[in-house]
Amino acid sequence: MTEITVLGAGSWGTTFAKVMADTGREVTLWARRRDLAESIEATRVNADYLPGIRLPDTLRSTSDPTIALAGAKIVVLAVPSQSLRHNLTSWLGLLDRSATLVSLAKGVELGTLKRMSEVIADVTAFPTDQIAVVSGPNLAREVAEEQPAGTVIACADHDRAVEVQEACTTGYFRPYTITDVIGCELGGACKNVIALSCGMAAGLGYGDSTMGLLMTRGLAEIARLGAALGADPMTFSGLAGLGDLSATCSSPLSRNRTFGARLGRGETVAQAQAATNGQVAEGVKSCSSIRELAFKHGVEMPITEVVHRICHDGFDIREMAGELIGRKTKPER
Known part of the structure; x- marks a missing residue:
């Protein structure tokens, strides 16, 4: 079963980690703050960003990126758009070169005017067909409460988009696939x-x-x-x-x-x-x-x-x- 890591324990990163864990997969959630990671691990709740939402037992949390990324075949990037480049640079040596990188960030980088998938390709030198993006009407709290929701996974490689789709399809969350990364990110x-x-x-x-x-x-x-x-x-x-x-x-x-x-x-x-x-x-x-x-x-x-x-x-x-x-x-x- 594919190992999954979500880098970023804000409301949407935590929610997406929960969605993927709810498929039965083992998911590691990286939090920047050690105290938050330890709290999530001990209580099964991200009290800072998703109070009252219990996280699955198959979801683990750590503040150590080396531990978080060990063996990860799907790496979900859930940090703010304007800090993505800085964070990704610090994680670069820990990434499996065959992994699929998935962006949850929604923005256009200041200065370079690059979309998030372009920033990822720029920093990592991963081919574009290994980079996917997720976008849709996904309000974190509602999805975390398991209200019915849908999203779009865009990747130039359709088969890789399907792999990510299968890793986040649950009884309450329905992802669709497209190959139009540009439109998905701009929207x-x-x-x-x-x-x-x-x-x-x-x-x-x-x-x-x-x-x-x-x-x-x-x-x-x-x-x-x-x-x-x-x-x-x-x-x-x-x-x-x-x-x-x-x-x-x-x-x-x-x-x-x-x-x-x-x-x-x-x-x-x-x-x-x-x-x-x-x-x-x-x-x-x-x-x-x-x-x-x-x-x-x-x-x-x-x-x-x-x-x-x-x-x-x-x-x-x-x-x-x-x-x-x-x-x-x-x-x-």
Whole structure:
């Protein structure tokens, strides 16, 4: 049976480790903090990120990456997107060169403008057909509670995607496979920025009509960027596109939506960050790299532009609606 390691014991990393352990496989969960790893091992609960959720007995926890990666044939990378390169560099010598590397991170790297699979290939020199990504409407708490959910596993090697699919198929979690890694990653990264905008709108007191506008036009700008980078347009109508976008933009469990709502109610970025207890709202940083990527490819992304200006340039959030509604009119398509 394939040995599995999940590197990163935040809410989604722990949840995905639980999903894979629930298939009957032995899973090792690496936590950066020794005290957290020891607590998970002793209590079967990640009290910091998933309080009240009992983890399977087949899931072990450690803070030693050498122990975590020994013999691992599937290595799941569950660290924040902007720290992936640094972490992966430190783990490089411990990886089995035949392993499948699976990214849960959703973002575009600042500076390089690389997607997460590109960062992984850059650091490890693994061929792209050994790198898979996971994206979908997966709110960690709901999945950990075993509410029915689906996701997408994308890999250039379809057989390898199926291997990962089999390792995380349970009675409550249904993964699908595709080969469109670009579309899967862009959908996952960009939806965080659109969710920030929806949270901002909610914090400002706007209702469902505004949310529908932001989600629909947000999906349109994601699809434009995807087309420019060579993604399959059908990906954005599926779980990694519309599915992930709608869940992240609508749910109070979404960190990005919640962060945006705090900004809409008048908090500063620093105040909103302090209130998240260390949980990362990926869109706050990714909005800048996605904006640069769009500019590089000549793609218009007005919602992403406004979110970036609010988060990083001091733009008055109360002017958001006027900035977007006041743009020059045009056909929808």
